[in-house]
Amino acid sequence: MTDAQALFERGHAALEAEDFPEAVECLSRAVAADPRVAAGYRLRAKAYLALGDRPKAIADLDAAIRLKPNDAQAIAERAAELLKQRRYADAVADCDTALRLDPGRVDLFAVRGRAHAMLGESAVAFADFERAIRADVDRAAEHLTQRAKLHLECGNPRSALADADTAAQLDEEYLLAFEIRAQAYRELGDLASAADDFERAARDPGAIAPRLGRLFVLHDLGEWSALVAAADELLAIANLAPALELRGRAKLALGDTSGAVDDFTMLANRDARRPTAYVLRAAAHEAAGNFAAAVTDCHEALKRDPADADTLNRLAWLLATKLDVKGAIRAKELATRACELSGWSNADHLDTLATACFELGETSEAATWLEKAIAVEDRDEFRAKLAKWSAE
Secondary structure: OOHHHHHHHHHHHHHHOOOHHHHHHHHHHHHHHOOOOHHHHHHHHHHHHHOOOHHHHHHHHHHHHHHOOOOHHHHHHHHHHHHHOOOHHHHHHHHHHHHHHOOOOOHHHHHHHHHHHHOOOHHHHHHHHHHHHHHOHHHHHHHHHHHHHHHHHOOOHHHHHHHHHHHHHHOOOOHHHHHHHHHHHHHOOOHHHHHHHHHHHOOOOOOOHHHHHHHHHHHHHOOHHHHHHHHHHHHHHOOOHHHHHHHHHHHHHOOOHHHHHHHHHHHHHHOOOOOHHHHHHHHHHHHOOOHHHHHHHHHHHHHHOOOOHHHHHHHHHHHHHOOOOOOHHHHHHHHHHHHHHOOOOOHHHHHHHHHHHHHOOOHHHHHHHHHHHHHHOOOHHHHHHHHHHHHO
16 A cells, blocks of 8 residues: 555544544545545545635646546535535536436536526526426425525515425425425514514524524514523524614514613614614603604714604604704704605604694694695594594
């Protein structure tokens, strides 16, 4: 046995034992001793992949294929890795080559289907997923789930639901099927089923996406206490901004204004450039009766997005109605701008403008704007206010 063969066997054994640094060491010495053996590069690529070094893995697969151009296995492995690296056109080309060399590699239909899907070539992708589902029976649940994802991306939630449901029945342990089915349920408006499926998908203790998806559904359902508990669980795993935001919203809905302020402050500290945290914290301060702090946060939000109509409206309302020293003149300016931005079609904005005018003693103009608000959205509170103003 040559030194290269001995090193190759040691590297192969280390790879099988999942001692990947040792595998890289032995296989590197093997290919240095005899650089003509394609298998050395292909196996070292596996070790590099296990260690997370994808560029070196691709380079080794390239070398293996140059030495052995008809090695369908190496080409198939490179196709799968190119897909992960978002080199979708290259992945399609490798799948085509590998399938031409070995038509029995039915797993490649799914790889090629996913690459076509990412390239926006939906019709070809659907055809490939159909081939994969029919030919690769052992992995049918996986392929059905991938096709369900594509249906969602194409705006076909009912088709997505059908595929994900079949996948879940085929393999109850394939948790991604439940996650995709939950997304389909949510798009179809069946929020209770979506929440159940996201919870099932979260049986994986490290799964982030289904836990986050469940938070959004709980928000849509208005299940605030459950949302706070689920957000606590997720934030213990991953400190995600959407989880902080949703927990803060839930606390605000539950009347825990102090907790909401804390969450929105943490959100602002994560990214001070975005206005969302300041807008939400302004709402929490307003709910707590801390109107000066709410005004400050509205100004902070408007520094970051001067054309946000809702924030302009909130600030106008605070200035017109909540402060000890009212700023009705400024409130009217802000409310007018909010109405302009919303095309004079937002009833709340029109109501704020009417209120600012009334605070300025412009009762006729105030009544005109309130009537316009009623025309947009006929609310009892608007009519009661109009009647009160008319009586004064």
